[in-house]
Amino acid sequence: MLLLCCLLPQGAQEQMFPLWLEPPAAVLAAGGSVLVNCSTECPSPSNLILETSLPKQLNGSSPGWATFWLSNLTEDTRIMCSVLCGGSQVTASSNITIYRFPEEVELSPLPPWQPWGQDLTLRCLVVGGAPRNRLTAVLLRNEEELSRQPVIGEPTEVTATVPVGKGDHGANFSCRTELDLQAEGLGLFLNKSAARQLRTFALPMTAPYLEAPRSLEVGTWRPVHCVLDGVFPASEAQVHLALGNQTLNPTVTRDGDTLKATAIVHVDQEGTQKIACNVTLAGVSRYAQNLTTVFSFPEEVELSPLPPWQPSGQDLTLRCLVVGGAPRNRLTAVLLRNEEELSRQPVIGEPTEVTATVPVGRGDHGANFSCRTELDLQAEGLGLFLNKSAARQLRTFALPMTAPYLEAPRSLEVGTWRPVHCVLDGVFPASEAQVHLALGNQTLNPTVTRDGDTLKATAIVHVDQEGTQKIACNVTLAGVSRYAQNLTTVFSFPGPILSLSRTNIPKGSTVNVTCKAGPRAQVILDGVLAPSPGEPAQLQLIATDSDNGRHFICNATLVVAGELIYRSTAVQLRVLGRDHSVTIGVTVLTVLGVVIISGALLYVFGMQKRCGIYHVKQQSNSVPLTAIQSEDTPGEEASS
Known part of the structure; x- marks a missing residue:
């Protein structure tokens, strides 16, 4: 209770009346309410009021007192009561203090890893909390108090720097606030942040010890060891072992602060390789590497296929493919003809094609070519290692640029058989050459003979249809051909047909004699x-009698492919008396071609054309007619 004595005006100052304000001082939680009582002993008080900026509600009153409710208090405030007594104003005041617990107490995140021997700065953020003069922040390691500081300002970051050692690994750090309202009888209020665990580490400045072979053979298995001492905590360290770009899968063991990793390396590629060890802890690495030479024998030594046929006199390019084999500066490729060394070259690059160009002659037909590699490791005491390809056999050939000599008839009569010859010199090897003889679309079946480099094919042609036909000869060797052709005219020339009108002719009867041949033949009767x-x-x-025994001669000529072909036939007439029958015998005469040709030409071109009816004398005897027919064979012409 706050009691204030106030002096009366001049002449009544000896009389004093107190004014009370209850509670005289209050400490309230934010948002709380309080009942305020203003009272006085003045015998005739007037205008008793509570002065405050806060919302208030009159609870009760009488001439000497009044009570008020103050609610939802959020800030510290000062209130005052006043009353008029005997013409004088009497006042009394009181302070209301509002307390709050901190809204947020948070320890800032610790570094993921803290090196040994380096100080660590702890930071605690305090938001809210009142009254500030009663609020303290305490920084803790586990339950050990590291720092105690008043909380000043809004918001406030409280900091403390502490040394860190190996023993701090896994320790929990936190921040606690203390709001001390014990003097008001409310007690000591604590707020604590979430704990944060510290991880400490130690990594030596030295590189790991890497034990790795200086040389490896492709396909072999060898161990690699990597050791590093002074690693804490060794259980958290990571070891990365690699061979070139190949990550190894090591077995890692830990003995105290010593870390050891062992891996088995297997190499499939030759060359210089890097074996590396990288130990990582807390984002910090220690690194070591060694170089190892990986050697291997060639996986493949192959001579490229030779051409199916190689022209004699042209250069041949040999190509040898070498895959694998190392070190390259010790590898050599040798190209061979049988066992003769043609070329020796270093093998560079991967893979490598070694080439050499050599002249080829007939003597190389059937020769074996191959490729051999030599890996010289004699300086290392390992010897000279040879790899040889499979041999490839060469076939050479020669074919003249000239066309074959084709001997064939210029004309052929339907139904006849004639020989055709095709000859080509300078063919090597003649035994491998193929000959194709054809008459038009008809493939012939020739008999082929070979005499050294001379090739000869002979076939018999037989034609059943007239027209112009192509006789062709094609000689093929090694996919190269030489070709010749001739045109021959196929003709049909039936001999001339000589006929009489009647077979029984009495003397004095009319006889019609007719001579005809093929559609293009010229006939003379x-x-x-x-x-x-x-x-x-x-x-x-x-x-008539004079016609008895008379011969009628019919000649026929046909021009075929510039050649003149002749045919001739004759009949003999026998005339009998009027009382006898007439028997006509037709005799086919065979006439020599030269005589017929000469006689026909002289007759055709030396005399005028005759036509009409001939009158002959009658004869008393009659003889049967008999016919005789002959053919001439057209000549042959050879062409190439």
Whole structure:
């Protein structure tokens, strides 16, 4: 209770009346309410009021007192009561203090890893909390108090720096606030942040000890060891072992602060390789590496396929493929003909194609070519290692640029058989050459003979259809051909047909004699030329005795491919008396070609054309007619 004595005005100052304000001082939680009582002993008080900026509500009153409710208090404030007594104003005041617990107490995140021997700065953020003069922040390691500081300002960051050692690994750090309202009888209020665990580490400045082979053979298995002392905590350290770009899968063991990793390396590629060890802890690494030479024998030594046929006199390029084999500066490729060394070259690059160009002659036909590699490791005491490819056999050939000599007839009569010859010199090897003979679309079946480098094919041709036909010869060797062709005219030339109108002719009867041949043949009957080729020649006569034994001759000519072909036939007439029958015998005469040709030409071109009816004398005897027919064979022409 706050009691204030106030002096009365001049002349009544000896009388004093107190004014009370309850509670005289209050400490409230934020948002709380309080009942305030203003009272006085003044015998005639007036205008008793509570002065405050806070919302208030009159609870009760009488001439000497009044009570008020103050609610939802959020800030510290000062309130005052006043009253008029005997013309004078009497006042009394009181302070209301609001307390709050901190809204946030948070220890800032610790570093992921803290090196040994380096100081660590702890930071605690305090937001809210009142009254500030009663608020303290305490920084803790586990339950050990590291720092105690008043909380000043809003918000406040409280800091403390502490040394860190190996023993701090795994320790929990936190921040606690203390709001001390014990003097007001409210007690000591604590707020604590979430704990944060510290991880400390130690990593030596030295590189790991890396034990690795200086040389490796492709396909072999060898161990690699990596050791590092003074690693804490060794259980958290990571070891990365690698061979070139190949990550190894090591077995890691830990003995105190010593870390050891062992891996087995297996190499499939030759060359210089890097074996590396990297130990990482807390984002800090220690690194070591060694170089190792990986050697291997060539995986593949192959001579590229030779051409199916190599022209004699042209250069041949040999190509040898070498895959694998190391070190390259010790590897050599040798190209061989049989066992003769043609070329020796270093093997560079991966893979490598070694080439050499050599002249080729007939003597190389059937030779074996190959490629050999030599890996010289004699300086290392390992010897000279040879790898040899499979041999490839060369086939050479020669074919002249000239066409074959083709001997074939310029004309062929339907139904006849004629030989065709095809000859080509300078063919090597003649035994491998193929000959194709054809008549038009008809493939012939030649007999082929070989005499050294001379090739000869002979076939018999037989044609059943007229027209112009192509006789062709194609000689092929090693996919290269030489070709020749001739054109031959196939013709049909039936011999001339000589006929009489009647077979029984009495003397004095009319006889019609007709001679005809093929559609393009020119015929002459007893010197009478047919009007045009293809038309018959005719004679008409009255049989007399003088016609008995008479010969009628019919000649036919046909021009084929510039050649003149001749045919001839003759009949003999026998005339009998009027009382006897007439028997006509037709005799086919075989006439020599030269005589017929000469006689026909002289007759055709030396005399005028004759036609009409011949009258012959009658004869008393009659003889049967008999026919005789002959053919001439056209000549042959060779072409190439």
